[in-house]
Amino acid sequence: MGKNDIDSRTKRSLLRTMVRIREFEDSVGEMHLRGLTAGSMLHLSVGEEAIAAGIGLAMQEGDVFTTHHRGHGIFIARGGEMNRMMAEIFGKSDGYCRGKGGSMHIADVHYGHLGANAIVGGNIAIAMGGGFTQNYRKTSNVSVAFFGDGALNQGVLYESMNMAALWDLPVMFAVVNNQYGMGTRIDRASASQEFVKRGESFGLRSLQVDGMDVEAVYQGANRLFEHSRSGKGPTFFICDAYRFYGHGRKDPSPYREKNEEKKWWDRDPIPAYKDTLISADLISDADYQEDLDAAKAEVADAVEFAKNSQVPEENDLYTYVYVDPIDASGTIG
Amino acid sequence: MGKNDIDSRTKRSLLRTMVRIREFEDSVGEMHLRGLTAGSMLHLSVGEEAIAAGIGLAMQEGDVFTTHHRGHGIFIARGGEMNRMMAEIFGKSDGYCRGKGGSMHIADVHYGHLGANAIVGGNIAIAMGGGFTQNYRKTSNVSVAFFGDGALNQGVLYESMNMAALWDLPVMFAVVNNQYGMGTRIDRASASQEFVKRGESFGLRSLQVDGMDVEAVYQGANRLFEHSRSGKGPTFFICDAYRFYGHGRKDPSPYREKNEEKKWWDRDPIPAYKDTLISADLISDADYQEDLDAAKAEVADAVEFAKNSQVPEENDLYTYVYVDPIDASGTIG
Amino acid sequence: MSVMMYREALRLALYEEMKRDDRVFLAGEDVGSYGGAYAVSRGLIQEFGSERLVGTPISEAAIIGMGIGAAMTGLRPVVELMYIDFVGLAMDQIANQAAKFRYMSGGQLKIPMVMRMQGGTGRSAGAQHSQSLEAWLVHIPGLRVVMPASARDARGLLKTAIRSDDPVVFIEHKGLYAKKEEVPEEEELVPFGKARIARSGSDVTLITYSRMVYTALEAAEEASAGGIDVEVIDLRTLNPLDYHTIEKSVRKTGTVVVAYEAHRNVGMGSEISARIGEELMDVLKHPVVRIGGKDVPIPATVLEKYSIPQKQDLLEGIEQAAGR
C-alpha cells in the first residue's frame, strides 16, 4: 500500500462518520420543524459531511479546533457525543453547555473543541491561538479553524493567516465552501475565486479539493497536517461542497436555481462513496446496513436523552459568568 | 514622444513637489523640536517624497484620497496649503481643522482630501467609499487610499480590496512601504513579502515599484489610474521607500542598523533626480535654485502664518460635534 | 391611516426617501434580492436595482467604512449591520471615524449616513445574536442614536435619520418587525429629541424605549387596575435625549421607574437614573427604581427570558416606586 493509500478500515470509518452525521442532522432538523429544539436558529451541514469526516479523521488526539455556526458534523467527526449535543440543541441541562449555548455554541474541551461560533469569522483567530500554544509547547499537534466561504471576506482571517505564517504555527484554516453565505452566492461576495492564491500570498501552504470526495479531503488534510506537524507552518484548505438545505433548516432557498441544487444533490457524497466501497468489495451491504442501523439507534437514543433531560432553571442564569469568586465585599459591578 | 514619456514640465514639477515637501517636513520637524507644534506626535515623510509626488501628480481634479498618519507630503503634492497645514500642526485656529485635528487629522474637502487618519488602516475603507461614489455617479475620477506597510496586516484592507474588486470601484490602494511600522521591520510583521500576489489574489491590478524613483512611481500610477478610470476596477500599488527619520521626529530608531539607514540615505530621491534632470539639460541649476528658494519662502511664510494665528478658545471645544442643530427641547444626551 | 407592520413601515421610509433623493442607497449583507435577514428591504431591489440595493460581502468594518467615504463624497448611504451584535467588528469605523471626522476636520467633512442595525432578545438566538448594545453608541459624541418602538415612529424616525447630516445609529428590535400598527398615509417626519408619552398617568413615570415600551404599557395597565396610574415615556431617540419631557413628567409624578433590556451595568438607564437623581432629587418621593437586563451573557434557550425584564418585574418596580 502506497504512502497515500487509505486502508479499508479507515474507508469504512469515513463512510460511517458521514452516515452518522447525516442521520444526526436529518433528525435534528426534523426535531426543529416539530418545535422541539430551543432557539430560532438551526444550521445543518447536510451536504458537507465529506469535509467533516475527511478532516476530522485526519486529526489526532490533542489537536484542537473551532467551528463556525454550522458545526454539528465536524464535532461528530471529532468524537462529539450525540446525547449531549442533542440535549444542548434542545436547550436542556444535560447539554454540552447546560442549555446556555444552543446549536451555535457547542464546545467540548475534552475533545479539543474550543467552541462553535455565531460570529462569521469569529472563531478563526481563536484557533490560531490554539496553534500558538502548540508551538509554544513544542507539541506536534495542530489546530484547525473551520469556517464558511462567507468568512473569506472577514478581515480577521487575513490577520490570522499572516500571524500563523509569521510564527510557523501549526494551524489549518479550513474553508467549508458551500457556495453560499445566506442568500449570497460566492461570486457575489468574493471578487476573485482564486482562493489558493490568497493563502499562498500570505505564505501558507494552500490546497483546494472537491469537498464531495471524502478521500480527496482526507488525503489533502493528511498532507497539510504533515506539513504543520513537522514545523513548517500553517495551511489553507478550501473544500468545495454544497449546503443541501437552506441557510437555516426552514429557509427554502428561493435564491438558488433548482437546477443547481439538483446538480449538487446528484453528487451527494454518501451514496456515491457507499457504492464505491461496496463495488470495490471493501465493505459489504451488510456492513453498511450495520453502520446505518447503529447510527440510527445512536440518534434515536440522543433524542430520547434530550427529551428526558431537564430544562434549566432560573438560577442557572447566574452560573459560569466568571471563574473566580469575588469575596463578600466586592459586589459584581 | 512615446505614450509613457514624461514631458520636461512635468519632470520639473515632480522635482519641485519633492523639494517643497522636504522643505516643509524639515521645517515642521524643527518646529516640533523647538516645542512650537501642538501635541506629542509628529510623523515625517522625509524619504518618501517620490511616492507623494509621483502619485499626487498623476491624480486629477475631482479625485479624492485619504492618508495615514504620515500624510503631510501627500497632501502637499495634492495642493495642500502650507499655511493652513502649518497652523494646524501648531494647533492654531487658522489651521485646516481649526486646531482640533493636529498633524494626524488634516483634511481638505476642497482638494479631495477626506482626512488623514491616526488609526493604522482606518482610512482605507473610507477611500473605498469615495470610489463607491465615483462609480455610483459614473465619473472617471479615482479615489486613493494611502497607507503604510504596517497596515498590510489590518484585516479591513482585504475587506476593502475585495469589495472594490467586486464592484469594479476606481480605487487605488497605495502602500507607502517605508520598511518599518514603528520599531518592527516589515519582515517581522508580514510573513510573505509577495504583496503583488496579495492584491492579485483579490482580483486587483497590482504593481510594485521603486518608491525612490519618482518617475517610476509617476508612470506606474498613471498606468494604474488609466485602468481604473476606464472602468476596469481597483488597483494595488506598492512603492518601496524608507523613513529617513524615526517613527516620530524624536525617535532615534535604535532598532535600525546604521548601515541600512545609510544605504537608503544614499538613495535619497531628491538629489539624484535633480542631478538627472540637470545632466539631461531638462532644467538648469538656476531653475532648481529658483524652485528651492520659492519652497523655502513658502515654508517660512507658513511658519510665520502659524505663529501669528490665534490659539483656539475654550468655547471652540463645542463646535462641529454635529451638523444638525437640535431644537430647544432636545438637550444633547 | 393604514395598518402595517414595523418592517413594512421601515420599508416605506426607505422607499419614500429613495424615491425622493437618488443619493440615498442601502448597502448591507443580503439586503438585495434576499430582502434582508428580517425582510425589511424585500421588494425594493425590483424598484431600485442592485446599484441602490447593494448586497455586500460579510465585511462589517468595510461596510461602515464604505458608507463613511460615500457620505463624505456626497451620497446619503443607509448601511445595515444584520445584528447589532456584530458592531464590535466595526466599532473603529463607527466610533473613531464616523463619529469624529466632522469634529477632527474642524467642520469641513460631514457624514450623512444612517447605520441600521437590529438588536434585542426574543428569538433565543444566543449570546452573540441577542444583545442590546446601545450604551456603547450613546457614549460616543458625534453619533445620534435612535430606537423606535412603534411602526409609526419606525417610519418617521428613519426618514428623519436619512435626512440628517450627521451619522445616525438606527436600532431596530427583532421582536417588533411583525408588530402591526397604524401609520399615516401622508408623509411624516418624526423629529429627533422628542420623546413620546405612550400613556399618560399621574402616579409613576415609567421611562423606557424600544420593545420594552410594550412591556411597560402592559405593566401600566395592570398597575392601573391596582390603582397606580402610570405614565409611560417612550424615549424614541437616546441621543439627543429629551430630558425636558422626562423632567416634566417626574415633576408631576415624583416617582420614577427606568426599564431597559440592555445589561443593567453602565447602561442607558444608568444615565437616566443618575441624571434624575442629580437634578430632581427634591421632587422625588421615592428613589428611582431601575430595572435592566441581567449582567450575564444572554443564554440561548428557555433561560433567555430570565435575562431581561418581564412584565412582572416592571409591575414590582412600579409598586416599589409607588411605595406599595
Added chain:
Amino acid sequence: MSVMMYREALRLALYEEMKRDDRVFLAGEDVGSYGGAYAVSRGLIQEFGSERLVGTPISEAAIIGMGIGAAMTGLRPVVELMYIDFVGLAMDQIANQAAKFRYMSGGQLKIPMVMRMQGGTGRSAGAQHSQSLEAWLVHIPGLRVVMPASARDARGLLKTAIRSDDPVVFIEHKGLYAKKEEVPEEEELVPFGKARIARSGSDVTLITYSRMVYTALEAAEEASAGGIDVEVIDLRTLNPLDYHTIEKSVRKTGTVVVAYEAHRNVGMGSEISARIGEELMDVLKHPVVRIGGKDVPIPATVLEKYSIPQKQDLLEGIEQAAGR
C-alpha cells in the same frame, strides 16, 4: 519599599509573574525589542526571549483572538493594545468571544487572559489616541475591568490580573507612566473588588479612579484649606465594583462627587451616581454631583485640557456638594 515609576511597577509585575509561571507571555505591537510604546516591557526580552515577548503585526483583532485561543489551551497570555482607542478593532473578540465563552460553553472553557491597554489624555494626541473607553468594557458581563492609579496598585493589580482565571481588561493611563511612588520590595497582590481610601475625610465623598485620583487629591487638599474635609475613593477595579466601600463612605459624609475622565454620557460615573441615588437617597444631604469628560471628541492641541475635568471643576463640585 522602593520608589519606582508606574511603568517600572508594571514591568516588575510582568517580570515576577513570568518568572513564576512559564505559561505567562506578553504579546502585542512592538512589545519586544522596542519595549512597548510607553516602555513598559523594555528590557524584558533580554530576560525572556522573543518566544515570551512576542512582537506582533498591527492586527488588533487577531492579537486578542490569539490570546483567547492560547488561554483556552492552557497558557496565560498578557496581550497588549497599544492604545485603548484601538479597542474598536477588537471589540468583537473582546466582548463576543473572550467575555462570553465561559458562559456559552456552560463552564467548560476558561480564558485566563489579561488585555493590557492604555488610555486617557495628556499628550494632545488627538481624538483617536486619547480616549477613556472603560464604559464599553464594564457594560459587558464576563470581563473584569481594572484601572490602577498608583504604581503600587499597578504592580499588585497586574499580578492579580495575571493570576485570575477570567479575562481581565487592564487599563493603564498614559499620563501616569512616569509617576514615581513607593512600591513594597516583597511580593504584593492587590485583590479585585477592593477600593482604596486615597484620603480619608468626613464631609464629602469624592469617588474616582485612574489618573483622576491625583486631580481629586489636589482638589481635596485645597478644599480642606477651605474647611471641607474630602474623602477620596480610588476604585481601582470597576468590575468588580467595591460598592461596599462607597456605601460606607457615603453613609458617613452624606455628600458625593463622582469624577471621571471619560465622556460623561453613559459612563462609569453614571452607574455610580445612579446606584447611590437609588440606594442611598435617604442619607444624601445633597444630590450627587457628577463631573465627567465633555461629550465632544477629544481635540488635539491646547483644547484638550478643556475636554476633561480639571482641579478647578472638582473643587467647584466639592463646594456645590457641600452646599457652599
